[in-house]
Amino acid sequence: MQRIAIDMDEVLADTAAHQLAWYERDFGPGLTMADLHGKHFHTLVPEAHRSRIREHLHHPAFFRDIPLMPGAVDAIRTLSSRFEIFVASAAMEHPVSFTSKYEWLREHFPDIAPSHCVFCGDKSVLGVDYLIDDSPYQLVRFRGEPIIFSAPHNVHETRFRRVEDWPDAVAQLMGTP
Amino acid sequence: MQRIAIDMDEVLADTAAHQLAWYERDFGPGLTMADLHGKHFHTLVPEAHRSRIREHLHHPAFFRDIPLMPGAVDAIRTLSSRFEIFVASAAMEHPVSFTSKYEWLREHFPDIAPSHCVFCGDKSVLGVDYLIDDSPYQLVRFRGEPIIFSAPHNVHETRFRRVEDWPDAVAQLMGTP
Numbered sequence: 001m002q003r004i005a006i007d008m009d010e011v012l013a014d015t016a017a018h019q020l021a022w023y024e025r026d027f028g029p030g031l032t033m034a035d036l037h038g039k040h041f042h043t044l045v046p047e048a049h050r051s052r053i054r055e056h057l058h059h060p061a062f063f064r065d066i067p068l069m070p071g072a073v074d075a076i077r078t079l080s081s082r083f084e085i086f087v088a089s090a091a092m093e094h095p096v097s098f099t100s101k102y103e104w105l106r107e108h109f110p111d112i113a114p115s116h117c118v119f120c121g122d123k124s125v126l127g128v129d130y131l132i133d134d135s136p137y138q139l140v141r142f143r144g145e146p147i148i149f150s151a152p153h154n155v156h157e158t159r160f161r162r163v164e165d166w167p168d169a170v171a172q173l174m175g176t177p
Numbered sequence: 178m179q180r181i182a183i184d185m186d187e188v189l190a191d192t193a194a195h196q197l198a199w200y201e202r203d204f205g206p207g208l209t210m211a212d213l214h215g216k217h218f219h220t221l222v223p224e225a226h227r228s229r230i231r232e233h234l235h236h237p238a239f240f241r242d243i244p245l246m247p248g249a250v251d252a253i254r255t256l257s258s259r260f261e262i263f264v265a266s267a268a269m270e271h272p273v274s275f276t277s278k279y280e281w282l283r284e285h286f287p288d289i290a291p292s293h294c295v296f297c298g299d300k301s302v303l304g305v306d307y308l309i310d311d312s313p314y315q316l317v318r319f320r321g322e323p324i325i326f327s328a329p330h331n332v333h334e335t336r337f338r339r340v341e342d343w344p345d346a347v348a349q350l351m352g353t354p
Contacts, residue, residue, distance in 0.1 A: 005302070086302055092291040100274035114269040115298030122292040125182070125263055127304020127320055143304055 001084045003128035004173070005118070006076070008089040008101060010042035010134040010151040012109070013066040016041065057094055065101040068108055071166030074107060078170050086128060087112055090138065092121035122174075132169060135171045136160070178261045180305035181350070182295070183253070185266040185278060187311040187328040189286070190243040193218065198224075199233045213329035234271055241277040245285055250345030253286060255347050263305060264289055267315065269298035309346060313337070 009015040019041050020031055027049060035044055042050055056062050079085060087105055091098050098119060105117055124141040125133055131142040132149050136157050139146035148160040149169070163169035186192040196218050197208055204226060212221055219227055233239050256262060264286070268278050275296060282294055300308055301318040308319040309326050313334050316323035325337040326346070340346035 003302075091296075092279070092294055095276060095279050095291075098279070098296075099272060102269070102272050102275070113298070114272075116302075117269055117298065118266075118302055119275075119296040120292075121290070121294065123181075125293075125295055125304060126302055128302060 001082075002130070003086065004042045004079065004130040004132060005086045005088040005123065005128045007123075007131070007133040007135065007138070007149070008067075008105070009066075009147045010153075011132060011176065012069055012072045012076075012087065013063075013065060013104070014069045016152055018062070018066045019056065020052065022062065023053060023130055026052055033152065038152065040153045040156050049051055058096055059148040060096045060100055062100070063097045064096075064104055066104065069166065071170075075166035075170045076112070079173060080111065082174060084116075085112060085132075086126070088118040088119055088120060088131070090121050090123070090135075091119040101139060123132045130173075132163065178259075179307070180261040180263065181307040181309060182263045182265040182300065182303045184308070184310040184312070184315070184326070185264060185282070186243075187246075187330075188309060188326045189246055189249045189253075189264065190240075190281070191246045192243060193329055195239070195243045196230065198231065199239065200230060203229055203291050204323065208218065210329065215329065217330045235273055237273045237277055239277070240271075240274045241281055243281065246343065248347075250285065252343035252347045253289070256350060259351060260307075261293075262289060263293045263295055263303070265295040265297060265300055265303055265308070267294040267298050267300070267312075307347045307350075309340065 006012060012050060016036055023031060029045060042053055045053060076085060089101055089102050123138040124143060129144045130147055131144060132147045133139050134149045134151035134154055136154060139148055139160050146160045147153055148157055148162045150164045163172055183189060193213055208221060217231055222230060253262060264282055266278055268275050300315040301320060306321045307324055308321060309324045310316050311326045311328035311331055313331060316325055316337050323337045325331055325334055325339045327339060327341045340349055
């Protein structure tokens with residue numbers, strides 16, 4: 001059985017939407033998802049707000065109640081019939097997030113066994129067939145077939161096979177376009 | 178450069194000694210390392226003590242002040258000149274331990290980058306050349322060359338290339354027996 005590793009932030013979890021929500025809570029409305037197109041979140045906010053959005057990412061609660069990416073639960077269920085699924089998160093970037101991320105995974109994806117949850121900063125260590133990730137940094141290092149999951153910040157990236165969303169990922173990977 | 182993944186408990190960290198120390202603190206002296214030969218810790222203690230030793234392993238502080246395995250720091254420094262080193266711990270067995278384990282690694286092995294610290298329950302996911310681990314369960318699944326690190330509980334295991342301790346591991350892996 002072929003094996004897929006799947007990233008959490010901006011792939012299983014709608015991290016960008018959650019960042020916007022926390023930003024709005026602190027600084028009021030103004031930014032929208034459309035503003036994020038082709039950009040990284042921190043480059044869009046005033047210099048004076050950047051330390052605050054870094055604090056959000058290092059807040060233990062931030063990752064606990066992140067919304068699901070639309071279609072993720074159904075997609076993982078479908079893909080599980082043909083692939084062995086690992087979730088691989090670069091949680092080492094935010095060590096306070098380990099427990100929140102793990103609890104979030106157990107809540108939303110109870111069928112993914114604890115043994116198949118991986119925290120690793122460098123996904124080149126994964127010996128699996130596919131990696132679905134939004135991060136060009138991780139995809140370029142990965143030794144299997146990299147698949148980029150569309151996120152606002154990566155829309156201009158052309159080096160990888162791309163899936164637009166979870167229905168597209170299922171269609172491509174299950175061989176039913 | 179070839180890559181080695183190295184387990185934490187009973188390999189970089191002297192977990193058995195720490196379990197004995199915590200056990201003695203609760204129940205007084207009696208057990209020694211010699212008693213552990215060929216056995217798992219929990220099988221050695223009276224039935225009535227077993228829930229308490231399980232609690233130790235699920236206590237967030239347990240993994241924070243575990244002693245180093247003798248020679249581990251020097252060995253990792255030496256091996257780093259010839260191999261790319263990852264630390265891979267099956268922390269998913271004890272999710273409260275993530276942060277303690279990570280802090281312990283950063284304290285004792287500051288030269289191992291956060292990107293090279295991996296938490297994974299099933300080490301078959303690692304795409305590296307060698308795995309040094311005390312656990313036959315993990316070694317038998319691993320897809321590279323498994324190397325068993327001697328621990329009291331695995332002395333009767335014969336399926337894997339064995340290193341007795343860190344000086345032996347360095348001698349074998351650096352090619353200078």
